[in-house]
Amino acid sequence: MEEVNTYIDDLKNTIEQRDPDQTEFKEAAFEVLDDLKPVLKRHPEYIKRNILGSLIEPERIFQFRIPWMADDGTFKINRGFRVQYNSAIGPYKGGLRLHPSVNLSIVKFLGFEQIFKNSLTGLPIGGGKGGSDFDPKGKSDAEVMRFCQSFMTELQKHIGPDLDVPAGDIGVGGREIGFLYGQYKRLNGSKPGILTGKGLTYGGSLARTEATGFGLIYYLNALLEDHNDHLSGKRIKISGSGNVAIYALQRATDFGAKVVTMSDSDGCIYDPNGIDLNVIKQIKEVERGRISEYVKRVETATYSMDSVWDLDVDYDIALPCATQNEINEKQAELMNVNGVKYVAEGANMPSTPEAIIAYKKSNIIYVPGKASNAGGVAVSALEMSQNSERLSWSFEEVDNQLKNIMEDIYVKSSKAAKDYDLGDDYQAGANIAGFEKVAQAMYQQGLV
Structure with a gap:
């Protein structure tokens, strides 16, 4: 166990040295690292291959400016981000957040959490996240549209149906997804699978909103x-x-x-x-x-x-x-x-x-969001499947699949906790269950 503790401490020190000001990312990463110690004790090959060293470092990060014009004619500049965190089990998948608090630390913490959340769904999707410090609150529809069009003009260079499929998050609902998809289609042609959370008239899935x-x-x-x-x-x-x-x-x-x-x-x-x-x-x-x-x-x-x-x-x-x-x-x-x-x-x-x-x-029995709020990304992945097959499933069919996925996530998290003698620690159970699938894929794919 001493080797495990030393390895985790070294990883924490690396994060502190590289990202000393990224408070939210450090909080998310440290919580996961501590919970994974029992796994590393059982699987010392993950230490030798430095799987966690790779996992905590995003595969790539894009940061860009977003120029747009307000209704009064003034020119505004916001900052945009996309973190493509881990693609070991599938294309990057994760939302776009529009909120004044958005910065690199926020986007990295969300992308890191998304790796485990997406793994828990059992669907072939990797972890990613993005967004901007733009605040849609109080903006007119025309201002939101101009911002979204400018945002997508840059973002579209880095995403694709088999590469990275964004969705909504705080500040990004049906209106924003519509504007984003419209601009993507204008530049690249019709590819419904490029975004999820779309309207039902252009490739969206029933039950995605819910x-x-x-x-x-x-x-x-x-x-x-x-x-x-x-x-x-x-x-x-x-x-x-x-x-x-x-x-x-x-x-x-x-x-x-x-x-x-x-x-x-x-x-x-x-x-x-x-x-x-x-x-x-x-x-x-x-x-x-x-x-x-x-x-x-x-x-x-x-x-x-x-x-x-x-x-x-x-x-x-x-x-x-x-x-x-x-x-x-x-x-x-x-x-x-x-x-x-x-x-x-x-x-x-x-x-x-x-x-x-x-x-x-x-x-108090505690369940982390990476397990209990995974329903959104689960149905987003189901939306991707419908887009690929050019099909539209009924609300009842999607809702039933969602229910089965969430019940399965509970079973996985509970089983992982019990397998490592952690009782009802669903936080550790979710982290372990999500990690084991990703770790196996990373190990089998070699040093990538």
Whole structure:
């Protein structure tokens, strides 16, 4: 074990020396490296081949400027990124994020997480991620279109149906994917498989919009059933109010649970009677409004400008679906006081390392996003398959495949944890199960 610890420490030192300011990437990488120690002890050949040394370094990174014109005629410049992280098991696959916080560290952490997430789906897709520090909030449709066209003019040089297939993420929904695909088609001809999350009229898949939120609940349901528990009657806190949060709300309600909170970047709402799905959809999907509008339409709801995780109310399950590092140690400790038994992440890395430690100290069962929010990329891969076959599957067919994939991810993560005598450590189980497939492929392909 001393050889393993020395190897992991050397890798951490390498990351610190190369990327000292990339906080989010270091957080994601260090968490995975620590969890993989038992695998390296069992497979010393991975140390000899330095598989993890290769894995933590992206295969390539593109950074570029994005010039676009605002409605008032002023010229704007944003920064664009695409990280093609690992293609050992298939073409790069991962979303594009548009948010002012986007930088190289954010994109690298997301791409690194994507390697394991994509591996867990069982589908032949590698890890990648991209985006820009452009903020679509408050921009007109024409401004968003001009930005997306400029962004894709550069990005299209580096992607392809069998090379790298981007999708949506924070700030990139159906509108943005449409503008991006339109520009790609203008420059390269019609290739529906180049992007996923497309509209249904030009190669999109039914159930893609719902996939991450629905998948989160399918994973959660499998977890609860394995613990002789059930979703019916459970009170759930959800953060966020985008696609993941909205469709997690919808499917959780279908299972008989009651979702009592949602949020956006301005604040959060609490409705003890359960959040009204139709009102949320009207505000967020139709009006593109703020979450505070909800309390004007639902008498039982209250609004707070605090974090949803600071609300001191009793509930059973936490589903963070907003953004990275949204839950700190103090908020995780409050969950224990509030009676929380399960945390399953709908966002990517929403819990700080200190929060995760607090969950485990309190015996709260914790599931990392790379396992529980893999439904989006799973259906994206199914969309790629439909595009390749020039077919369109029914909603029920896609949803059933999604449910099977998420239940299989739970089984894989649980089995990996038990195989290494880690009990109900689903974080380590997900990291190990995702890594083993990629590591075997990298080992068999030689020094690449």
